[in-house]
Amino acid sequence: MLEVAGLVVALGGREVLRGVDLSVAAGEVVTLEGPSGAGKTTLLRAIAGLVPAAAGQIRCGAPAGLVFQQHALAARLSARDNVLVGGLGRIGFCRAALRAWPRPMLAEADGCLARVGLEGLGARRAGRLSGGQRQRVAVARVLMQRARLLLADEPVASLDPENAAAVLDLLRGLARREGRAVLVTLHQPELARRIADRRLRMEEGRLWPL
Numbered sequence: 001m002l003e004v005a006g007l008v009v010a011l012g013g014r015e016v017l018r019g020v021d022l023s024v025a026a027g028e029v030v031t032l033e034g035p036s037g038a039g040k041t042t043l044l045r046a047i048a049g050l051v052p053a054a055a056g057q058i059r060c061g062a063p064a065g066l067v068f069q070q071h072a073l074a075a076r077l078s079a080r081d082n083v084l085v086g087g088l089g090r091i092g093f094c095r096a097a098l099r100a101w102p103r104p105m106l107a108e109a110d111g112c113l114a115r116v117g118l119e120g121l122g123a124r125r126a127g128r129l130s131g132g133q134r135q136r137v138a139v140a141r142v143l144m145q146r147a148r149l150l151l152a153d154e155p156v157a158s159l160d161p162e163n164a165a166a167v168l169d170l171l172r173g174l175a176r177r178e179g180r181a182v183l184v185t186l187h188q189p190e191l192a193r194r195i196a197d198r199r200l201r202m203e204e205g206r207l208w209p210l
Ligand SMILES: Nc1ncnc2c1ncn2[C@@H]1O[C@H](COP(=O)(O)OP(=O)(O)OP(=O)(O)O)[C@@H](O)[C@H]1O
Pocket: 011, 012, 016, 034, 035, 036, 037, 038, 039, 040, 041, 042, 043
């Protein structure tokens, strides 16, 4: 689903990724570990098309969606409205601003919330959800984007161990049950061992198998 070959990314005049090769298959969970500043976030951003490659290739066989460390939800919007943001590309900004979501999309958003274990919480403001619930909403939003490749950058950094494990198990379940590909950066090796089919380590812009 994802093939990266010889990827070089330069930021601020410095090579941050220095020839990265990586593949992630449908149904597979690959974890990225490594010290702060190694280039993990930059790799995810490059795959998502948010930073340009100076050299190399990125072949993404399916739409990709990002789950951020700081779950990046609109606190004043409901959980459902946050999920619907993932469908913006399909109805356009004007209809979304008027909250003129087609009925099937509302049902799809509720379905996404149910798949992340938040059935019945669609009307609750995101700001009134727990940290773990908010991160689940962020995952539901990429499901609403219909992303087949999930790129998660430290998705459990702000969660207690129990919620962290639950969110990671959710990502693994989406890979196993729905054949999505998951590439996730993690700081704690024990969490990586919990979900990874394959563990990779990044150091100074290069990837190594673990
Ligand atoms: N916009 C930018 N301009 C210049 N340098 C940048 C920019 N963004 C990141 N960098 C640098 O690129 C390097 C890699 O950063 P990146 O955020 O990818 O590391 P990381 O492995 O994700 O670190 P962390 O685990 O702390 O999130 C760092 O040295 C960082 O300072």
